[in-house]
Amino acid sequence: MFSRVTSFRCCLLIASIWCAFTQELTPDDLPPGMQLVIRDLDRIATEAARNPTDIGYTLGVVNQDRLAWTKSYGYAAATRQQLATADTVYGIGSAAFTAIMLLQLTRAGTVHLSDPVERYLPEMKSVHNPYPGAAPVTLLQLAIHTSGLALDSRDAATYTSGSAAQWENTLIAALPHTSYEFELGTHAASSNIDESILALALSRAAHQPYSDYLKHRILLPMGMTHTEFLVSGAETSGLGFRPAVYTTIGDLARFASFMMLHGPEAVLPRRDLEANYRRLWVTNSIAIPNPNEGYGIGFHGETWTSNHYYFIPPVAFPGAAYEAALWFEPRRHAAMILLHHGSSGTALGQMIHSYVYTLNAQKNDAGRQEPVRPFPYTEEEVSFENKAAEIRLAGTLTIPQGKGPFLAVILIPKSGPLDRDERLFNHRPFFILADYLTRAGIAVLRADVRGVGKSGGKFGPAPMDDSAADAEAxxxxxKTRPEVNPRGIGLLSHGEGGLAASIVAARNRDVAFLAMLSAPAVRAAENSVESSRLNAVANGELDRKADDQAGQSRKIFSIIQEERDPASLDRKLRDVLAGKLPEAQLAGQIRQWSSPAFRRTITYDPAPALSKLACPVLALYAEKDLSVPANLNVPAMRAAREASGNKNFTVEELPDLNLLFQTADVGIGREANWTEETISPVVLGKLANWLSQLPVR
Structure with missing residues (x-):
């Protein structure tokens, strides 16, 4: 899908708190695979609800015309006094209902898809138009996101606040600050204002207030009796010109049934809805054969070579207080509903990834790489002490069969609170690496990061330094293990783990070797700027907009690096980010960026440590890694090799691989998640072959 997934980051309570409502099912109640989907959703939501800063979730699976399963987690409100249940109200966007309104009015002959918006909303003339000779924007172009309209981000803060009841007046006031990012009809991209413009234009065409029309022509006829525009106690801040509704899992399940052609004909005849699904499909500009994706009226679609295709109605809440997602398969008449009260965390994105991966993992030569016990080697749960930090770290040591002592490798993960398997998306790269290398005769130690799993301590703001200290532990x-050759212990890092690995190898001459997968060789600020540009392009953004995003990232990092006065830093960052984040998130983001640990992270230069490496080194990069871009880091790593004078220092870029070193078409994150392959067999073989040839006695 067009990227719009958020990504912001625990004391345990009694487990029964997290589940307030559930329906048990028999396997016959759901289409094939959905029981596995429910298992994954339950695992992710249970873990997310343990976060003391989160609020609550309600999830559901709809099968044809009924809510087949639902379960709630956490609390109903920020006060954390009442458990979430199936009756808990959540905020969602109203754009999906606006699309039904457009189809109804088109069927009635009140409007036509080709009607210019100015016919109903003459205030559109105040929009800045750099294409004066172009035809006026139409209702259809608003509906399928080819209008090019966007509210200037510098003015967004002004018009995304205020009473939701005054959204129409706020929208009209925002139009003079709106312009066309691209010539209408030439591209498809999500807009921050086109859905609201469409809602107001249709309301005027119908000669009826928008909220009244939706309530009496769509919501009540569909049986959505618990859905309202304003609900006592609901969080409505940060909406401004963006209308929203407040609903329950049961009501949204009725809408999902309607979208899957099981709703009341009085709202819209089934054949009209079917025709809508068939006739409009605006393909995104991403050059990926799988998935194919695009927009229609009232849905964003994704098609899979596994013969699954998904429609995604726009139900995302327009503010920061809630999250919502609805995905359905029209062919199988099954839908997934995710509702979240809270604005931080990545759980909804993980749930969507798990849903699609479970049903659609793409076949490849490697197949699903999940080792199955019993293993042909010894697997031992271990713990060891980091004396300086006064913590114990827990992990798994795998030891080959046969007579030792063996060559051994310590796995160092990417930055983040990751477990010993380095669980990312639906993959466990370190589990696969440890299994492969141990079968090849190499002992492997992998550990939970501080504060994760069974490891003590707390995942802190200086992960590079902590990771280095833990690797030394x-x-x-x-060295105390008799099965391990004490002169044959080395490191294998992934991503930002390479920063810690190079520090450890540079200051410990008893590190026998170092293998690095996508190790940063330039400062994090440089990688982040280029990464933002590459990700934008890969997700279908225009080059100009991708360059603008990279420019903004560059400006933010420049301010953080140069401004030492806290008050001035806060003011300058707020100026850059005005309107782009809600105040609560903005304040937290600025606090993080202002910390000494973050400043060290983005300004740390890995070159000095890399140039001191004297042990054998293998540095592999993935051509389509959008996080540690090869175009920046391969030349920098080669320069470090020359500076080191190390003759056993190999740097290689591998084609058609992504951030996880999976075979990839483009390199975007969801592509990494939705493939069976965890690590390319080419990479596994290259690592094992290099390790087997090391001059270690």
Whole structure:
């Protein structure tokens, strides 16, 4: 889908708190695979609800004309006094209902899809138009996101606040601050204002207030009796010109049934809805054969070579207080509903990834790489002490069959609170690596990061320094193991783990070797700027907009690096980010960016440590890694090799691989999640072959 997934980051309570409502099912109640989907959703939501800063979730699966399963987690409100249930109210966007309104009015002959918006909303003349000779924007172009309209981000803060009841007046006031990002009809991209413009234009065409029309022509006829525009106690801040509704899982399930052709004909005849699904499909500009994706009226679609295709109605809440997602398969008449009260965390994105991966993991030569016990080697749960930090770290040591002592490798993960398997998306790269290398005769130690799993301590703001110290503790521990050759212990890092690995190898001459997968060789600020540009392009943004995003990232990092006065730093960052984040998120983001640990992270230069490496080094990069771009880091790593004078220092870029070193078409994150392959067999073989040839005695 066009990227719009959020990504912001625990004391345990009694487990029964997290589940307030559930319906048990028999396997016959759901289409094939949906029981596995429910298992994954339950696992992710249970873990997310343990976060003391989160609020609550309600999830559901709809099968044809009924809510077949639902379960709630956490609390109903920020006060955390009442548990979430199936009756808990959540905020969602109203754009999906606006699309039904357009189809109804088109069927009645009140409007035509080709009607210019100015016919109903003459205030559109105040929109800045750099294409004066172009035809006026139409209702259809608003509906399928080819209008090019966008509210200037510098003015967004002014018009995304205020009473939701005054959204129409706020919208009209925002139009003079709106312009066309691209010539209408030439591209498809989500807009921050086109759905609201369409709602107001249709309301005027119908000669009826928008909220009244939706309530009496769509919501009540559909049986959505618990859905309202304003609900006592609901969080409505940060909406401004963006209308929203407040609903329950049961009501949204009725809408999902309607969208899957099981709703009342009085709202819209089934054949009209079917025709809508068939006739409009605006393809995104991403050059990926799988998935194919685009927009229609009232849905965003994704098609899969596994013969599954998904429609995604626009139900995302327009503010920061809630999250919502609805995905359905029209062919199988099954839908997934995700409702979240809270604005931080990544749980909804993980749930969507799991849903699609479980049903659609793309076949490839490697197949699903999940080792199955019993293993042909010893697997031991271990713990070891980091004395300086006064914590114990927990992990797994795998030891080959046969007579040792063996060559051994310590795995160092990407930055983040990751477990010993480095669980990312639906993959466990370190589990696969440990299994493959141990079968090849190499002992492998992998550990939970501080504060994760069974490891003590707390995941802190300086992960690079903590990771280096913990790797040195692991190195000391392996020297005590009789199965391990003490002169044959090395490191294997992934992503930002390469920063810690190079520090450890540079200051510990008893590190026998170092293998790095996508190790940063330039400052994090440089990688982040280029990464933002590459991701934008890969997700279908225009080059100009991608460059603008990269420019904004560059400006933010420049301010953080140069401004030392806290008050001035706060003011300058707020100026850059005005209207782009809700105040609560903005304040938290600025606090993080202002910290000494973050400043060190983005300004740390890995070159000095890399140039001191004297042990054998293998540095592999993935051509389509959009996080640690090869075009920046391969030349920098080669420069470090020359500076080191190390003759056993190999740097290689591997084609058609992504951030996880999976075979990839483009490199975007969801592509990494939705493939069976966890690590390319080419990479596994290259690592094992290099390790087997090391001059270690």
């Amino acid at each position: 692991a190195l000391a521990y392996l």
